[in-house]
Amino acid sequence: MNILCKLAFGLGFAAFLAIVGDANAADLSVVAPASVTAGSEFTVDVNISGAADLYGYQFDLGFNPSVLSTVSVSEGSFLASGGSTFFIPGTLDNVNGSVAATANTLENPVPGVSGSGNLVVVTFEALTNGVSAIAVSAVELIDSAFNSIDSTAISGSVTVASSSVMAPEIDPASTMSAATLLLGALAVLRSRRAAPRRSA
Amino acid sequence: MRRLSFSIFLVSSLAAATAMAAGVYPGANFFGAWASTSIAINDGTNPLVLNTTQSGPPQNGVPNGLLAASSDSGTIAGVAGQVSASGVAHAGFLGGAATASGCVTGLFQQPCDTSSATSEYLDQFHLTGAPDGTPIQVTFTLTTNGSVNGFGSWSIGSRAGDGFFQVDFSSSNEPGPVVNSIIHDTRSWTATYIVGTEYALTASLLVGTSEWNCPGGSEFCGVVNSIALDLTGSPPLSSSLSAALVVPNPSIRLVAASGYNYLPPPVVAVKGDVNGDGLVNCADLQLVKVAFNSRRGQASYNANADVNGDGVINIVDLSTVARALPVGTTCP
Numbered sequence: 043m044n045i046l047c048k049l050a051f052g053l054g055f056a057a058f059l060a061i062v063g064d065a066n067a068a069d070l071s072v073v074a075p076a077s078v079t080a081g082s083e084f085t086v087d088v089n090i091s092g093a094a095d096l097y098g099y100q101f102d103l104g105f106n107p108s109v110l111s112t113v114s115v116s117e118g119s120f121l122a123s124g125g126s127t128f129f130i131p132g133t134l135d136n137v138n139g140s141v142a143a144t145a146n147t148l149e150n151p152v153p154g155v156s157g158s159g160n161l162v163v164v165t166f167e168a169l170t171n172g173v174s175a176i177a178v179s180a181v182e183l184i185d186s187a188f189n190s191i192d193s194t195a196i197s198g199s200v201t202v203a204s205s206s207v208m209a210p211e212i213d214p215a216s217t218m219s220a221a222t223l224l225l226g227a228l229a230v231l232r233s234r235r236a237a238p239r240r241s242a
Numbered sequence: 243m244r245r246l247s248f249s250i251f252l253v254s255s256l257a258a259a260t261a262m263a264a265g266v267y268p269g270a271n272f273f274g275a276w277a278s279t280s281i282a283i284n285d286g287t288n289p290l291v292l293n294t295t296q297s298g299p300p301q302n303g304v305p306n307g308l309l310a311a312s313s314d315s316g317t318i319a320g321v322a323g324q325v326s327a328s329g330v331a332h333a334g335f336l337g338g339a340a341t342a343s344g345c346v347t348g349l350f351q352q353p354c355d356t357s358s359a360t361s362e363y364l365d366q367f368h369l370t371g372a373p374d375g376t377p378i379q380v381t382f383t384l385t386t387n388g389s390v391n392g393f394g395s396w397s398i399g400s401r402a403g404d405g406f407f408q409v410d411f412s413s414s415n416e417p418g419p420v421v422n423s424i425i426h427d428t429r430s431w432t433a434t435y436i437v438g439t440e441y442a443l444t445a446s447l448l449v450g451t452s453e454w455n456c457p458g459g460s461e462f463c464g465v466v467n468s469i470a471l472d473l474t475g476s477p478p479l480s481s482s483l484s485a486a487l488v489v490p491n492p493s494i495r496l497v498a499a500s501g502y503n504y505l506p507p508p509v510v511a512v513k514g515d516v517n518g519d520g521l522v523n524c525a526d527l528q529l530v531k532v533a534f535n536s537r538r539g540q541a542s543y544n545a546n547a548d549v550n551g552d553g554v555i556n557i558v559d560l561s562t563v564a565r566a567l568p569v570g571t572t573c574p
Contacts, residue, residue, distance in 0.1 A: 097561055097565070098557045098558075098560060098561035098564070099557060100556055100557035100560075126572040126573075128527055128531075128560065128564050128573050130531055130534055130560070133535075142535060143534060143535035143556075145534065145556075145557050145560060147557065147560050147561040147564045147565075148561070148564065148565070149564045149565070149567050149571060149572060149573065150564075150565065150567050150568070150569050150570070150571060151565055151566075151569065182556060182557050182558075184557055184558060184561055186565070188558050188561060188562060188565075
């Protein structure tokens with residue numbers, strides 16, 4: 043028991059240290075639709091969470107150029123919430139599948155932005171059926187004192203399929219109705235089973 | 243018709259030019275370690291060499307003023323005078339004197355205007371014994387040991403209305419425009435001079451001396467604005483800029499000539515001032531953008547845009563400049 047207590051305490055303390063040590067880290071995540079139709083355009087968000095005093099950022103994106111093609115890169119709303127910004131969309135390379143050095147910075151001596159939000163919106167065109175990872179890399183985040191902010195990059199992926207083989211989209215309302223019907227049917231069945239059998 | 247040949251060239255070695263001189267006078271008046279001069283008077287033993295040299299690390303804020311003035315009597319009258327212009331260093335020849343207040347008055351009594359670079363850049367020489375039709379060749383060569391943003395200004399002639407001559411320009415490696423023209427004319431350009439490359443600009447002149455209005459009558463007066471280098475930004479420490487005048491014909495006398503050079507005025511380093519104009523504005527941010535994501539050694543790398551000097555131009559440099567923008571500034 044004593045050993046278990048010590049182990050639990052140790053694990054808890056380690057978890058605490060991990061949380062404390064990661065307190066200034068931010069997550070950079072790619073949010074992409076699970077599947078899109080070939081030939082369509084769609085957008086991918088690059089979001090940040092856990093930002094503290096973010097003044098500027100820079101990163102690269104990578105994708106499968108045989109499946110996707112970048113159309114444009116535009117600024118998200120997060121950094122601009124702190125004041126005027128200077129945005130560099132980056133260099134789009136649809137041959138090698140990259141968007142290099144997308145960057146944005148606040149202007150003037152203002153504080154950085156904290157919290158979570160959208161950094162960049164990338165518009166892709168779905169070329170052919172297939173799966174493409176959308177990886178974020180070379181992330182550089184700096185605060186208003188130009189100190190580097192630790193970050194974790196979370197990539198995304200998207201499946202491109204032709205419309206005929208696309209999985210039907212599930213409407214939440216329909217899902218609820220179906221579930222309601224199913225639950226109702228089960229309830230009826232249970233009530234029937236629970237009813238006492240009458241002998242002839 | 244007699245033949246007169248001038249060779250005015252910028253050389254990187256003072257010693258080489260000095261060795262050509264029949265008589266060499268040490269710099270009469272120069273200031274700071276960046277400048278030195280020697281002047282050889284045309285005493286009949288040719289060639290005559292007038293040389294000014296600037297080399298070594300720029301010493302911002304140290305005025306050099308007039309280096310020397312000479313005459314064929316052998317006297318050298320160096321006059322201390324600060325000739326300053328923002329961010330430009332010159333080497334060349336100047337006839338006349340500089341006042342202590344910093345204005346230049348040459349043979350042609352150029353108006354003293356410290357606010358105008360053109361009156362401060364005059365490099366003049368005044369020769370006797372150069373008759374009509376005298377062909378003259380003027381050659382500038384320039385070697386830098388670093389890549390700098392170069393601003394070149396060239397004009398040769400006399401005061402407006404005093405005369406003209408045909409100039410055929412040719413060049414070697416010179417990035418500036420090279421065209422034929424009839425003087426009174428000026429050539430100027432902006433270019434980047436590449437490490438270790440020698441640049442030369444040659445002008446072949448045909449003097450119409452009878453139309454000149456030089457003191458003493460039938461003489462030749464020339465005005466040469468030599469190559470100027472804009473050394474703002476990141477001047478390469480080992481760059482040198484020098485000038486030499488050689489007159490090989492003993493019958494042609496140098497009445498007066500002088501060279502001057504001066505250093506850029508003190509440049510107060512402003513963090514984020516990429517283009518070195520003393521301000522931080524959208525132009526600086528654009529320069530960082532152009533060079534963004536480049537590394538030292540790459541063609542698009544701009545050392546000035548590498549604000550923190552780490553060899554890569556990235557978000558730190560961009561944000562440093564952006565943060566230094568005056569409050570309220572928004573750059574597109």
